[in-house]
Amino acid sequence: MKRFAALLDSLAYQPQRNGKLRLIEAYLRDTPDPDRGWALAALTGNISFKHAKAGLIRGLAESRVDPVLFGLSYDYVGDLAETVALIWPAKPGANRAPELSEVIETLNAASKADIPRLVESWLDALDPDGRWALIKLMTGALRVGVSARLAKTATAALGGQEPDEIELVWPGLEAPYENLFAWLEGKAERPSGIARAPFRPVMLSHPIEDRDLAQLNPHDFAAEWKWDGIRVQAVSDHGEKRLYSRTGEDISAAFPDVMDLLPDDVALDGELLVFREGAPATFNDLQQRLNRKTVTKPMLRDFPAGIRAYDILHQGEDDLRPLNFRERRARLEALLTTAARDRLDLSPLVPVTNWDDLQTKRSNPPSPAVEGLMLKRWDSAYLPGRVRGEWFKWKRDPHLVDAVLMYAQRGHGKRSSFYSDYTFGVWKGAELVPVGKAYFGFTDEELKEIDRFVRNNTENKFGPVREVTHTSETGLVFEVAFEGLARSARHKSGVAMRFPRINRLRWDKPPRDADRIETLEAMLA
Amino acid sequence: MRAEQILRTTPAGLYCPRGDFYVDPVRPVARAVITHGHADHARAGHGAVLATPETLAIMASRYGAEFTSNRQAAAYGARNTINGIDVTLVPAGHVLGSAQAVIEVSGKRVVVSGDYKRRQDPTCAPFEVVPCDIFISEATFGLPVFRHPPAEEEIAKLLRSLKTFPDRCHLVGAYSLGKAQRVIAHLREAGYDAPIYLHGAMQKLCDLYEALGVRLGDLRPAMDMMKTPLTREVFKGAIVLAPPSALNDVWSRRLGDVVTCFASGWMRVRARARQRLVELPLIISDHADWDELTETVQEVKPGALWVTHGAEEALVHWSNSIGIPAMALNLVGYDEEGAGETPPAAEPAA
Ligand SMILES: [Zn+2]
Ligand SMILES: [Zn+2]
Numbered sequence: 001m002k003r004f005a006a007l008l009d010s011l012a013y014q015p016q017r018n019g020k021l022r023l024i025e026a027y028l029r030d031t032p033d034p035d036r037g038w039a040l041a042a043l044t045g046n047i048s049f050k051h052a053k054a055g056l057i058r059g060l061a062e063s064r065v066d067p068v069l070f071g072l073s074y075d076y077v078g079d080l081a082e083t084v085a086l087i088w089p090a091k092p093g094a095n096r097a098p099e100l101s102e103v104i105e106t107l108n109a110a111s112k113a114d115i116p117r118l119v120e121s122w123l124d125a126l127d128p129d130g131r132w133a134l135i136k137l138m139t140g141a142l143r144v145g146v147s148a149r150l151a152k153t154a155t156a157a158l159g160g161q162e163p164d165e166i167e168l169v170w171p172g173l174e175a176p177y178e179n180l181f182a183w184l185e186g187k188a189e190r191p192s193g194i195a196r197a198p199f200r201p202v203m204l205s206h207p208i209e210d211r212d213l214a215q216l217n218p219h220d221f222a223a224e225w226k227w228d229g230i231r232v233q234a235v236s237d238h239g240e241k242r243l244y245s246r247t248g249e250d251i252s253a254a255f256p257d258v259m260d261l262l263p264d265d266v267a268l269d270g271e272l273l274v275f276r277e278g279a280p281a282t283f284n285d286l287q288q289r290l291n292r293k294t295v296t297k298p299m300l301r302d303f304p305a306g307i308r309a310y311d312i313l314h315q316g317e318d319d320l321r322p323l324n325f326r327e328r329r330a331r332l333e334a335l336l337t338t339a340a341r342d343r344l345d346l347s348p349l350v351p352v353t354n355w356d357d358l359q360t361k362r363s364n365p366p367s368p369a370v371e372g373l374m375l376k377r378w379d380s381a382y383l384p385g386r387v388r389g390e391w392f393k394w395k396r397d398p399h400l401v402d403a404v405l406m407y408a409q410r411g412h413g414k415r416s417s418f419y420s421d422y423t424f425g426v427w428k429g430a431e432l433v434p435v436g437k438a439y440f441g442f443t444d445e446e447l448k449e450i451d452r453f454v455r456n457n458t459e460n461k462f463g464p465v466r467e468v469t470h471t472s473e474t475g476l477v478f479e480v481a482f483e484g485l486a487r488s489a490r491h492k493s494g495v496a497m498r499f500p501r502i503n504r505l506r507w508d509k510p511p512r513d514a515d516r517i518e519t520l521e522a523m524l525a
Numbered sequence: 526m527r528a529e530q531i532l533r534t535t536p537a538g539l540y541c542p543r544g545d546f547y548v549d550p551v552r553p554v555a556r557a558v559i560t561h562g563h564a565d566h567a568r569a570g571h572g573a574v575l576a577t578p579e580t581l582a583i584m585a586s587r588y589g590a591e592f593t594s595n596r597q598a599a600a601y602g603a604r605n606t607i608n609g610i611d612v613t614l615v616p617a618g619h620v621l622g623s624a625q626a627v628i629e630v631s632g633k634r635v636v637v638s639g640d641y642k643r644r645q646d647p648t649c650a651p652f653e654v655v656p657c658d659i660f661i662s663e664a665t666f667g668l669p670v671f672r673h674p675p676a677e678e679e680i681a682k683l684l685r686s687l688k689t690f691p692d693r694c695h696l697v698g699a700y701s702l703g704k705a706q707r708v709i710a711h712l713r714e715a716g717y718d719a720p721i722y723l724h725g726a727m728q729k730l731c732d733l734y735e736a737l738g739v740r741l742g743d744l745r746p747a748m749d750m751m752k753t754p755l756t757r758e759v760f761k762g763a764i765v766l767a768p769p770s771a772l773n774d775v776w777s778r779r780l781g782d783v784v785t786c787f788a789s790g791w792m793r794v795r796a797r798a799r800q801r802l803v804e805l806p807l808i809i810s811d812h813a814d815w816d817e818l819t820e821t822v823q824e825v826k827p828g829a830l831w832v833t834h835g836a837e838e839a840l841v842h843w844s845n846s847i848g849i850p851a852m853a854l855n856l857v858g859y860d861e862e863g864a865g866e867t868p869p870a871a872e873p874a875a
Contacts, residue, residue, distance in 0.1 A: 072839045073670045086670035416802045
């Protein structure tokens with residue numbers, strides 16, 4: 001438990017992706033089985049306990065600490081797990097600290113009545129970091145900024161493998177993954193034969209600009225709409241059905257309505273969308289269904305989800321990925337003429353004659369749920385990752401608004417000496433209301449200029465945040481680019497931007513000439 | 526004799542009417558007893574100052590030799606008399622030269638402990654328990670969530686991080702009086718003998734510690750290295766010490782890719798560490814944690830406990846609950862952060 005606690009602790013403070021990878025890899029290398037496997041299960045979100053809840057932890061703490069002191073401390077710290085971890089009185093002569101595997105195996109086997117006593121004895125035996133890790137593990141929210149994909153990438157590095165190799169075997173594995181580590185360390189064969197409905201690494205595209213098109217021959221490419229949902233992979237395999245996000249996260253549980261649609265024994269690549277009368281709705285609607293572990297009946301009724309299919313990777317016993325796009329497309333069309341149903345349909349191709357014609361079509365998409373065009377080489381095999389020269393995304397031009405810098409926050413890591421995270425706003429009547437936050441889109445040179453502006457025009461400081469002068473006469477105007485807009489009750493302005501970034505610095509423009517909230521509201525309609 | 530006749534609170538700080546002197550006054554007074562050199566306790570401009578020789582040297586280095594017209598050096602344990610009142614300084618274990626002021630009037634003994642800790646510190650003499658009638662304690666970390674781990678473990682954490690990130694400079698924020706030298710001394714104890722680079726604001730006090738006999742090993746000014754074309758190479762995998770205010774400042778940009786570390790008792794609480802954008806918090810404190818505070822009160826067994834600054838409420842509640850009557854003095858002018866880093870006007874901001 002000690003090592004696992006140290007890992008969580010360092011991950012929580014590590015802002016860089018590479019730094020996190022290094023920490024996880026070092027942990028997996030130095031920690032024996034089965035502990036490291038349980039840690040991997042925890043990091044990939046594959047552990048949960050029925051009977052261990054936050055209320056139980058609080059109750060234990062209040063039985064051991066003076067309630068006045070507990071109250072004063074909780075007020076100060078503000079987080080229950082951390083307050084309990086820190087305030088828990090050390091017990092000299094307590095048992096040795098438990099190993100991670102011991103905690104997990106015991107909790108899985110214990111009856112509800114035994115759990116308080118067990119947890120209490122562990123809290124006695126652990127140090128504050130260990131107690132914090134234990135409480136985090138038990139209550140199921142690690143929140144250390146590690147995705148399942150990141151944890152798997154670090155695991156792959158252990159054996160010099162590509163992360164996608166892990167994905168292929170992953171669905172057939174069970175914690176604590178001893179066979180996986182044995183394979184990665186060259187002590188055993190690749191785990192196989194047990195995987196059902198595995199995730200297959202997704203083929204990704206490169207962005208392309210109008211001016212780059214001249215170098216490509218339009219006859220080499222198929223074009224299709226890029227739908228504005230989330231890219232998914234739907235797999236059915238001998239009765240087992242799974243839905244994966246683009247990064248291989250299993251999101252099946254939240255989309256039972258989609259699982260019901262899948263034909264037998266296929267792996268499809270497509271866009272997850274909410275459908276209304278056979279037509280895809282905007283991302284705004286899909287958003288209601290995202291980031292939920294489960295789904296309610298009203299959700300299913302009001303926001304029915306489905307898949308618009310782009311590609312087919314597997315059918316029956318055949319791996320179709322080595323085939324070219326033309327051949328795969330034929331297989332997909334054949335499948336969906338017989339198996340098509342409401343909310344599972346084919347993403348139509350857009351005829352390509354020349355680039356100018358296609359550009360006209362791109363500017364007049366058939367649906368608000370289109371965010372651009374995809375160009376795919378007819379002869380492209382389905383390859384993992386971002387393969388150069390095969391697939392391109394040609395996005396619709398982003399929306400642009402002029403907004404005023406209101407607050408600036410220090411960045412992390414290499415940027416910690418710069419004010420690099422910006423909150424900007426637009427006019428609503430005579431005042432500015434924040435409409436978004438962005439921390440990229442500018443060059444290093446521009447970052448230095450903005451940083452200087454922030455330091456020289458600070459009105460207030462709140463911890464790492466500075467309020468920057470923003471009157472109608474004085475302030476810095478950003479041209480902000482973004483992909484879409486959603487209604488948001490959380491923001492005072494009532495709107496939230498998707499993928500905002502700083503497009504241009506408008507030193508020339510006085511804040512009074514920045515955009516007004518009405519402009520954004522019109523985009524929502 | 527009532528307690529208030531021995532010592533009472535005034536706007537300038539704790540005052541002894543019989544001896545006509547103040548302890549750690551926050552404004553200029555005719556006669557002061559100074560417990561230690563942190564800026565919020567040791568201010569310039571008093572008529573006469575009684576303190577340990579080390580504290581006097583620290584004050585002279587910070588404010589210039591003219592910081593007072595009358596210095597009275599008091600060695601640990603030696604009995605001094607101020608206007609007929611006995612004042613003895615005994616070690617407080619806080620920083621080099623730090624002392625508790627033991628004041629005796631008509632057979633009653635009051636101990637003003639100043640800032641103190643009970644942990645091992647290679648740079649200063651350990652705290653001594655003096656039984657007394659009134660014990661005056663700080664409470665910077667006066668909540669039971671503050672329990673500092675052993676400093677050796679935190680130093681080991683730093684050395685481990687250097688191994689995990691050998692290409693990154695480890696920039697350690699530490700208060701320039703006491704904490705900086707203690708971190709260096711612990712690093713040396715752990716066998717780290719590479720050069721340690723210093724921000725300009727730390728140099729003078731490190732030199733003074735060396736002159737007063739505290740060995741700190743190979744220390745180099747970071748600024749010198751910043752002028753060479755090899756800057757980034759030099760600082761890869763090196764330890765650089767800087768005052769906390771310089772951690773996220775423009776100065777640190779020249780060090781390349783840094784792991785920002787901060788040595789402070791406040792690092793115990795995650796939100797505090799994140800707020801300062803710290804990547805490697807090092808929980809090393811020169812103030813007593815909750816256990817040290819409560820154990821000290823129990824060992825000293827005073828007739829009454831007075832609490833000066835910090836989280837007084839919890840300590841007062843606890844003391845009353847074990848039968849030692851306690852009250853908060855609500856003194857103003859002391860740094861609640863326990864840093865003693867409010868830069869005095871005379872010190873150049875570097
Ligand atoms: Zn101090
Ligand atoms: Zn103090």
